[in-house]
Amino acid sequence: MNEYFSESVDGFQAIRFDGQRLQLIDQRRLPAEEVWLDVGSAEQAGRAITDLVVRGAPAIGITAAYAAVLAARQRGDDLAGWRADMRQLEQARPTAVNLSWAVRRMCEAVEQLGRLDPESLAELAVSIHREDIAANRRMATLGSELIESGSGVLTHCNTGSLATGGIGTALGVIVAGVRDGRIARVFADETRPWLQGSRLTAWELARADIEARVIVEGAAAALMASGQVDWVITGADRIAANGDVANKIGTYALAVLARHHGVRMMVVAPSTTVDADTASGAAIEIEQREAGEIWRAAGLEQAPTGFAAWNPVFDVTPAELIDAIVTEQGVFEPPYRF
Ligand code: MRU
Secondary structure (H helix, E strand, O other): OOOOHHHHHHHOEEEEEOOOEEEOOOOOOOOOOOEEEEEHHHHHHHHHHHHOOOOOHHHHHHHHHHHHHHHOOOOOOHHHHHHHHHHHHHOEEEOOOHHHHHHHHHHHHHHOOOOOOHHHHHHHHHHHHHHHHHHHHHHHHHHHHHOOOOOOEEEOOOOOOOOOOOOOOOOHHHHHHHHHOOEEEEEEEOOOOOHHHHHHHHHHHHHHOOOOOEEOOHHHHHHHHOOOOOOEEEEEOEOOOOOOEEOOOOHHHHHHHHHHHHEEEEEEOOHHHHOOOOOOHHOOOOOOOHHHHHHOOOOOOOOOOOOOOEEOEEEEEEEHOOOOEEOOOOOEEEOOOO
């Protein structure tokens, strides 16, 4: 399986599934080393998602789909046990809707069939992966076409091959825009506390031979004031029905800064990230992670004794600050109706 994938078109493949075995590149260890982890059960897959071995909304969804296949092989005829595995898997992270979307799709297939059939579930999981690859390609074209020649762009977090099945969402647009000659300058926010920008986006851009510069988050306002950026381009973890966007913490700040400086804001995400059941961003659960992640990212072995932290890892950007939302179904502009 996975023979549908082409590294030259679709970027690096961070999730490998050969019909039996699931392997994930350990994103916590990039760019220092490329370590692959074997994932043998839905429980292990859930832990890999919680621990950020694999992260990024579409990649989490694809991993969950493959995990459902592993669980079906383990459970045999035990449908109730499999359903319990799926409920557990869905809890691995709360904000990215792609996780529950993928689990629901696998569950619906099982309910239709009335039993566990690992082979047909494997086919479905592979088609979920393939659909994401195709969506990435389409979004890359649509998003890139919005960008005027000679533009500068700033992106946040990691939204490339590591975060998706294919070339990426926001980063896919950026790669296409550079290759089309529309984008002349690329900046990547380092993205605290896990440094997805400086560790992962920089790693992907270097592999793609794209010249770019990393900035610390605090430099975004000065960068925009310098006139070097025309678009902020990000992905999304969940898009509410009214166009509010939950994405990596710091996205909201970039959107506010962008509006102040006359810079446009583009959000790129597959339709699997649009959550029609959530009316607005206020209803999106924002994941909070432990304070220690901030201290470790700061290079400190431990927190000063007793020091607490507020560590939400996503925020909500109001729809009115977003100029365009690009999905594989088209380019949406305010007022958002999907
Ligand atoms: O905590 P992470 O690394 O999973 O957060 C990822 C993001 O916020 C991405 O921008 C989002 O999932 C879109 S990935 C195509």
